[in-house]
Amino acid sequence: MRMRKKKNLIPRMERCAAQLIRDPYDRRGHWHELMPEARELRLELGCGKGRFTMGTAQLEPDVLFIAVELVPDAMVVAMERCVAAGLTNVFFVAANADQLPQFFAPDEVDRIYLNFSDPWPSNRHAKRRLTHGNFLKLYRQVLKMGGQIHFKADNQPLFEFSVEEIPQFGFTLSEVTRNLHENGPVGVMTDYEAKFHEQGMPINRLVATKIEWEEPVKEESPAEPACEHE
Numbered sequence: 001m002r003m004r005k006k007k008n009l010i011p012r013m014e015r016c017a018a019q020l021i022r023d024p025y026d027r028r029g030h031w032h033e034l035m036p037e038a039r040e041l042r043l044e045l046g047c048g049k050g051r052f053t054m055g056t057a058q059l060e061p062d063v064l065f066i067a068v069e070l071v072p073d074a075m076v077v078a079m080e081r082c083v084a085a086g087l088t089n090v091f092f093v094a095a096n097a098d099q100l101p102q103f104f105a106p107d108e109v110d111r112i113y114l115n116f117s118d119p120w121p122s123n124r125h126a127k128r129r130l131t132h133g134n135f136l137k138l139y140r141q142v143l144k145m146g147g148q149i150h151f152k153a154d155n156q157p158l159f160e161f162s163v164e165e166i167p168q169f170g171f172t173l174s175e176v177t178r179n180l181h182e183n184g185p186v187g188v189m190t191d192y193e194a195k196f197h198e199q200g201m202p203i204n205r206l207v208a209t210k211i212e213w214e215e216p217v218k219e220e221s222p223a224e225p226a227c228e229h230e
Contacts, residue, residue, distance in 0.1 A: 009076060016079035016092075021066075024093045029105035031066065035089055038064035040110040043142075045097045045117070045130060046070075048190060050078020052115055055188035057082065057090045065090045068097065097130055097138070104142040112139055114151045116192045119158035131162035136169040140210060149208040152180070154196050159204035166206075170213025176206045 040063045047053045047067035057065045069075040082090045117130040127134055153159045179202040180186050
């Protein structure tokens, strides 16, 4: 469902301008300058309205969080939440996930959060899933060795696809669960997650850790023999 257009979007964004990174390309390799004392740099891809962003940043004030969101009507709500909470360790970027290697240098990122990404259920759209191999190879470019992807989803087919896909691109899986909140709420929830939990829907979660890996060389199809002239 399309998000309703926010009133006074531009002035609202401007009031949060200190948290908005307008020049992410120029930040490549220099993100820690925003918070030199930060022990880690973490990305959230698709922060939505920022409930998870704000809650996680509050719990870990010594971590630098970069929240990436393409929809400004959602991002402005996330920014306002973080500003209202007085957070200084969260910054926002309006961009697509496929641009990450242009924004971040190799080994610059410690962790990536993927929360309730679009499942793109059609097989012909599989490459758009944020846990597809094409994206996993991009994450590998910016994650340090031993860096992690923390992935949560309500969509069961997407989760099962991800469980199969992720290990094929140089990640080991741990903390795999198909009912995260079975024994009570665990961790900071997103807005969607809180709603799903109230409805009794199970939440899937896994952690993927980057390991040494070399992309297999694709074998070329054997050339067809040349036709002989009689």
